Amino acid sequence: MSDRYGDSTRAVKAVNSQPVPGEPVGPGPVMASAFHLSDDEGSEPNTYGRAGNPTWCQLEAALAELEGATTALSFGSGMAAITAALRVTAKAGSVLVVPADGYYQVRRFAAESLAPLGVTVREANADQIYEAAGSADVVLAETPTNPALDVVDLHRLAEICRERGARLLVDNTTPTPLGQQPLSLGADLVVASATKALAGHSDLLAGYVAGSHPELMALLERERLLSGAILGSFEAWLVLRSLGSLGLRFERQCQNAMALAGAFRHHPKVRSVRYPGLPGDPSYPAAVGQMRRFGGLVSIELPDAAAVHALVRRSELLVAATSFGGIHTSVDRRARWGDPVPDGFARISAGIEDTDDLVSDILAALDG
Known part of the structure; x- marks a missing residue:
């Protein structure tokens, strides 16, 4: 989308970026668990509700547009999104850095679910994360941090991660894609809770991961399919509707x-x-x-x-x-x-x- 557009224009166009004559301007949710199958097996865009849904596709296209990514995947909550991203990137024997001054449930997940599987988990606050990244395989940064609102210099951190060959994941929940574009600053993946400002009405849970590495996004899609951490189609529609404003x-x-x-x-x-x-x-x-x-x-x-x-x-x-x-x-x-x-x-x-x-x-x- 052109940089000449302002935030509201970007958001509105992301929600309905490719108008189709005869189709609704504001389409409703597709609420289905099963879809008609074709004789040409494997050609169907959707087969089963845990694998795909047209409303997801609309929402994910809008999120990818706003984050400057090639692909986005929706999840049932912000925690579902971030834990999927960590499971895919942090494997046994790897070193994972998580924010010591960020969302506390992420630290709990890393300590209780990843460390027992052989992942070395290290915590670092916003001013320590650069040094910690120098010996890490995966770095998760939250910026601004929640709740202290310290800012991590993503240019600096991304350069350290590139030199190390580490994956950089950035939690973009606090600033939203209208406030900060981590992928353009060197991040490999963006994770976020759409529960917050994107949905914006304190009435649903949703999350997403956005990125431009096809192999990573394919692994994440497979992780979502197998774990079942999907977003309901009605909730996806509500987030999509909220993005316009x-x-x-x-x-x-x-x-x-x-x-x-x-x-x-x-x-x-x-x-x-x-x-x-x-x-x-x-x-x-x-x-x-x-x-x-x-x-x-x-x-x-x-x-x-x-x-x-x-x-x-x-x-x-x-x-x-x-x-x-x-x-x-x-x-x-x-x-x-x-x-x-x-x-x-x-x-x-x-x-x-x-x-x-x-x-x-x-x-x-x-x-x-």
């Missing part, structure tokens, strides 16, 4: 996140604030070098857990919820889930409320 939603989320970060920066009750798009943030230099937008997440530290609960209770717009990327602005106290952060650390996922309303409401709740 992604540009609008993500633009407002990023705008709101930046406004909140600026408002928090000098507030007396906020001990610290992290947002990669905020000048002066430790990650700002790396972020401006590789990100087009800085995402909808802001992390702050309040005095204690009670202060986080009070913030939500006093606000008229905030909701207390885990996950992120939805239309509502949400607050998640991450120590609750075991992240190594202070009790008053909160991840705020900016929604699509009017910016002035949101900032005024949260500041009033802080001052209350």
Whole structure:
């Protein structure tokens, strides 16, 4: 797709990039477990619902277009996508580096499911990952990290991985393909949870893997077939429908996140604030070098857990919820889930409320 298009145009064209006369502008889901077979055996595009579905194909074509990949594969959740990618790339005897400061369930999967199979698992945070990659066979990077929002320099990391001959996988959930293009920065695979901003309405689970290495994508497709970690056709249709408004939603989320970060920066009750798009943030230099937008997440530290609960209770717009990327602005106290952060650390996922309303409401709740 031409670089001259803006984000909303890219998203709309990705959803319906090849109009067919006489076909619906917005086709519905194909909900089927079995398809008619032909006498010409093997010629059918779809045979059984675990192997393929026309709605998957539409969604996967759109995701590949947005990520700048030749192929994308949908999965039943973000974890289904990332674990499939790790099973395919990290084999017995290999060294796998996973983020020490990223999504905690990925570390658990690596330790509990891959290490017993003979994979050496090493954890590294955003500033350690470059050294760790120098002796790795597979590197998984999450950038910006969740929840601290540190940014990994993907140009630098990809160069290290190429010299080593290691595979580089990048979790692109936080910035979305409208904020960052890991494949263009040297990644071998992109993994992401479409549950978040792409689906955007806090009502489904979905994930995907995108890439341009045919052999890797074929192995992943086989892994999905055998494991059964598929996305339902109705959920695939909902994600596809949501992609059309992604540009609008993500633009407002990023705008709101930046406004909140600026408002928090000098507030007396906020001990610290992290947002990669905020000048002066430790990650700002790396972020401006590789990100087009800085995402909808802001992390702050309040005095204690009670202060986080009070913030939500006093606000008229905030909701207390885990996950992120939805239309509502949400607050998640991450120590609750075991992240190594202070009790008053909160991840705020900016929604699509009017910016002035949101900032005024949260500041009033802080001052209350």
